Amino acid sequence: MQNADGGPLSANTLVKRRIDWLERTEGPVVSLASDYEGEYVVARHSHSRAQLLHAQVGIVTVTTDEGRWMVPPDHALWVPAGVEHSVAMNGCVSMRSIYVKPDAVAGLPRRSRVVGLTDLMRSLIAEAVKLPAQAEPAAPALSWI
Numbered sequence: 001m002q003n004a005d006g007g008p009l010s011a012n013t014l015v016k017r018r019i020d021w022l023e024r025t026e027g028p029v030v031s032l033a034s035d036y037e038g039e040y041v042v043a044r045h046s047h048s049r050a051q052l053l054h055a056q057v058g059i060v061t062v063t064t065d066e067g068r069w070m071v072p073p074d075h076a077l078w079v080p081a082g083v084e085h086s087v088a089m090n091g092c093v094s095m096r097s098i099y100v101k102p103d104a105v106a107g108l109p110r111r112s113r114v115v116g117l118t119d120l121m122r123s124l125i126a127e128a129v130k131l132p133a134q135a136e137p138a139a140p141a142l143s144w145i
Contacts, residue, residue: 019047028104031128034095042087049099050108051079054125058093066112078113096125
């Protein structure tokens with residue numbers, strides 16, 4: 001993506017745009033696929049939805065005030081709504097995220113936690129990111145992340 005001057009957008013600007021889109025999107029659950037090259041780091045941020053973060057390919061390290069988690073492909077990390085976190089890619093990563101509004105389901109975890117994924121859960125996440133979002137950004141908006 002490019003800024004108004006034709007130059008590349010900064011990583012911080014791209015993350016802000018994605019979070020802005022996420023906050024505007026309707027519905028209780030939103031899913032996104034993100035592909036990262038190399039040792040990319042998503043700067044510390046938060047959003048009003050909880051996030052189930054799954055690295056389908058590669059390994060991510062997520063840091064919050066509560067701790068630091070290394071998440072391999074057979075696991076996912078639950079990050080509650082409003083928790084500030086950063087995400088570091090260890091090599092190339094294909095990440096799939098499910099974002100859930102806090103009031104969408106009763107009893108959602110209030111603390112970050114790693115969860116093991118069954119084959120069924122991995123398949124459901126992979127299929128969820130294929131579903132159209134109500135206010136999906138243009139393809140270039142997703143290609144950067």
